Amino acid sequence: MPTVDEVLDLLDTHLDEADLGSLAERVHLSRFHLHRLLTAALGEPPGALRRRLLLERSAHRLTTTADTVVDVAIASGYDSPDGFTRAFTRAFGLPPSDYRRTARVRHRIPAPSGIHFHPPGGLALSALARSDPMDVLLRMVDHHLDTTAAILDRLDAVPDALDSPIALSVEGIDASPTLRTLSDRLVRQLEQWVTAIEGGTSIAAGDTSPAGLRRRLDAVAPRFREVIVAPVADGQAEATFVDLTCDPPQTFTLGGVVAHVLTFAAVRRTMAIGALETAGVTDLASGDPMAAVGGSGADASTVRRRFDPA
Numbered sequence: 001m002p003t004v005d006e007v008l009d010l011l012d013t014h015l016d017e018a019d020l021g022s023l024a025e026r027v028h029l030s031r032f033h034l035h036r037l038l039t040a041a042l043g044e045p046p047g048a049l050r051r052r053l054l055l056e057r058s059a060h061r062l063t064t065t066a067d068t069v070v071d072v073a074i075a076s077g078y079d080s081p082d083g084f085t086r087a088f089t090r091a092f093g094l095p096p097s098d099y100r101r102t103a104r105v106r107h108r109i110p111a112p113s114g115i116h117f118h119p120p121g122g123l124a125l126s127a128l129a130r131s132d133p134m135d136v137l138l139r140m141v142d143h144h145l146d147t148t149a150a151i152l153d154r155l156d157a158v159p160d161a162l163d164s165p166i167a168l169s170v171e172g173i174d175a176s177p178t179l180r181t182l183s184d185r186l187v188r189q190l191e192q193w194v195t196a197i198e199g200g201t202s203i204a205a206g207d208t209s210p211a212g213l214r215r216r217l218d219a220v221a222p223r224f225r226e227v228i229v230a231p232v233a234d235g236q237a238e239a240t241f242v243d244l245t246c247d248p249p250q251t252f253t254l255g256g257v258v259a260h261v262l263t264f265a266a267v268r269r270t271m272a273i274g275a276l277e278t279a280g281v282t283d284l285a286s287g288d289p290m291a292a293v294g295g296s297g298a299d300a301s302t303v304r305r306r307f308d309p310a
Helices: 004-013 020-026 031-042 046-064 069-075 081-092 133-153 179-197 210-233 254-278
Strands: 115-118 122-125 240-243 250-253
Touching (some): 020 031, 031 046, 046 081, 179 210, 250 254
Antiparallel strands (some): 115 122, 240 250
16 A cells, blocks of 8 residues: 555656546556545545646746746646636636736645645645654754764774864864864763753863764763753753853853754764765765655755756
């Protein structure tokens, strides 16, 4: 049984020719079962969904191209301009020729499915289930910890590169960075904030060998989740604390700590991944959090949009 996402992906890539019969054939279901599946999941019959998407696409073409109304009508699957004009006017409240003179950017017809045409040639999908705003933040924290672990796991493979200077550095992040110092800072940043939250006043220098760095991360990551991330997820982002490791002591919020860690760690991770790639370790791609937060799971730095040839 195909998932709704799989059917929508087919609709995304075959909008022009994807009638219910062809979609059903592609996913090895009868027309009846596919109709029932999509109507139940989306609250909109698949035929109505496709016709609406084609009308939304036609509205986009009317306002962004010089195509004639007749050409747009044919591309939208209508046999006659009159039929297209009637359907378009019902949907948008204006006939195509008048709509063309509007300055609209989004061309969406209200629909229960929340699925709309997305220019130049794809679909925009609303979330099928409501998510807590904290979900994104928590996934980004987990992505940071997981990616840091992946970086440390690969250090043993490049012993000669650990202390080589990184030519492309970022002013204000770390002076004269190397793969070793960047890795140390990724772990030490977590150690510093956990120590501050727990009331400590000093942080001992840690082992910076690949194995030592991984042991330190394994020790601090669960503590970081427990004393900082968990309270933020529980609505305590504005909770404050005094950091006695600073001179003079300073006051911070838990939410500010998470924002600080993710922002500066992203730079360090990117630099470390670049250094690993230069040394021949290429399986981390760009370290993009897209797959951890949502989307297709592809590294967004490698994604190429499909463009409508028209």
